[in-house]
Amino acid sequence: MALGSHAAFIVAAYLITAIVVLGLTVWVIVDRRAQARALADLDARGVRRRSEPARARTA
Amino acid sequence: MALIDLANPTRFLNLANRCLPWLAGLTAVLFAAGLYQTWFVAPDDYQQGATVKIMYIHVPSAWLGMFGWTLMSIAALGTLVWRHPLADVAAKTAAPIGAAFAFLCLVTGSLWGRPMWGTYWVWDARLTSVLVLFLMYLGMMTLWRTVEDPSRAGRAAAVLTLVGAINLPIIKFSVDWWNTLHQPASVFRVGGPAIDRSILLPLIVMVLAFTLLFVTLHLAAMRNEIMRRRVRTLRLQQAGAGAGG
Numbered sequence: 592m593a594l595g596s597h598a599a600f601i602v603a604a605y606l607i608t609a610i611v612v613l614g615l616t617v618w619v620i621v622d623r624r625a626q627a628r629a630l631a632d633l634d635a636r637g638v639r640r641r642s643e644p645a646r647a648r649t650a
Numbered sequence: 651m652a653l654i655d656l657a658n659p660t661r662f663l664n665l666a667n668r669c670l671p672w673l674a675g676l677t678a679v680l681f682a683a684g685l686y687q688t689w690f691v692a693p694d695d696y697q698q699g700a701t702v703k704i705m706y707i708h709v710p711s712a713w714l715g716m717f718g719w720t721l722m723s724i725a726a727l728g729t730l731v732w733r734h735p736l737a738d739v740a741a742k743t744a745a746p747i748g749a750a751f752a753f754l755c756l757v758t759g760s761l762w763g764r765p766m767w768g769t770y771w772v773w774d775a776r777l778t779s780v781l782v783l784f785l786m787y788l789g790m791m792t793l794w795r796t797v798e799d800p801s802r803a804g805r806a807a808a809v810l811t812l813v814g815a816i817n818l819p820i821i822k823f824s825v826d827w828w829n830t831l832h833q834p835a836s837v838f839r840v841g842g843p844a845i846d847r848s849i850l851l852p853l854i855v856m857v858l859a860f861t862l863l864f865v866t867l868h869l870a871a872m873r874n875e876i877m878r879r880r881v882r883t884l885r886l887q888q889a890g891a892g893a894g895g
Contacts, residue, residue, distance in 0.1 A: 594700045597765040604704045604761040608711070611750050612863065618746075619870040626877035633881065638888045640880065 657735050659876045666873045673866040680859035687852035695849070704762040706853055709837070710860035711754035715783060716818055717864065718748020722790070723815040726808035736872070738804025739879075741811060742794050743871035747864060749787035755780055767831055775824035776832035779817060786814045800879060 594601050633639075688706045695702035721744045728737030759777065760770040771777065790807055797803035825834045836844040843850055 594703075595694075597699065597701045600761045600765050601700060601703050604707060604758045607757055607761075608707045608754055611754055615747060615750055615867055619867055619874065622874045623870065623877075626874055626881060629881045630877060630884075633884045633888070636888075638884050640884065640887075 659736065659739075662736060663873055663876060666869050670866065670870055670873075673862060673869065677859060677862040677866050680855060680862055684852060684855040684859045687855060692849055692852045698766060701762060701765050702849065704758055705849075706856045707860075708755060708758040708762055709853060710857045711751045711758060712780070713857060714860055714864050715748060715752035715755045715780065716821060717861070718744050718751060718787070719783060719811070719815065719818060721868075722748070722811045723818075726811040729804050729808040730812075736876075738800065738808065739872050739875045740868075741804065741807060742800075743875050744868055745787055745790045745794065747867050747871065749784060749791065751860075751864070752780060752784040752787055756784060763831075772831050774830040774832060775828040776821065776830050779821045779824050783817055783821060786817065790814075800882075 684706070688703060692703075692706075694700050722741045725737045725741035725744065728734040729741065756777075759780075763772075764770045790810065793807050793810065794803050797806060822835075824830060825832055837850070837853070845853070
């Protein structure tokens with residue numbers, strides 16, 4: 592697989608794409624953990640949604 | 651499950667939790683197949699040589715940059731016309747993903763343009779309109795961050811999104827309406843694709859892989875946004891209870 596004299600341009604394009612895709616993936620995962628932590632923290636302090644069933648509230 | 655059921659955020663979260671592992675797995679499989687074909691099966695172009703490999707990431711990025719704004723425009727209608735509770739969640743979370751792909755379209759296009767055209771950038775209609783799209787994404791993300799109340803931000807963003815949608819046909823037809831350095835459409839055009847099958851097939855696989863990646867990331871980001879709004883509501887509820895009691 593020879594990339595010829597323009598190899599640097601091809602590799603740079605793929606590398607930058609990989610970095611951006613990885614960045615998006617990490618952003619989604621880190622954000623998910625942060626929100627789950629915040630919800631768990633509120634739940635531990637007894638702050639729950641009013642629409643939650645009574646059983647869940649008293650549990 | 652009817653489509654209307656998804657208006658309930660809890661039902662949507664359950665569906666997202668069930669679908670996301672499958673979507674992520676399918677995306678990985680499609681990328682593996684697409685990258686294998688791109689790097690080990692597809693031939694070099696008879697004029698461009700190996701630089702044609704940049705097309706397999708540039709074209710999907712361009713498509714998804716426009717797809718993101720199209721999605722936001724449909725969601726904007728959902729916010730303004732149908733007042734769907736998840737419409738502004740969908741619009742808000744599509745913006746950073748669409749921006750990332752518009753950015754990739756510009757960068758990979760520049761890296762392709764330098765060896766083929768002899769320049770990284772020209773102010774022609776296609777390149778400029780895509781740059782405008784990228785800047786519009788940044789503006790929309792700023793608007794969402796500036797207005798604290800999500801429903802107020804959602805309505806303002808929806809109006810601006812629909813105004814900005816005028817840029818989509820400009821991007822698509824810029825190569826036909828004006829004399830540009832960018833080549834005319836070679837896949838979606840009257841008379842069928844102008845690309846040889848040996849290059850077109852890997853391109854289709856890569857477009858599918860990137861599209862599925864977009865859908866997966868968007869669904870995951872929507873799930874996060876719903877959770878963020880729950881956190882906000884609970885904190886307001888807690889503050890209200892503290893102030894009242």
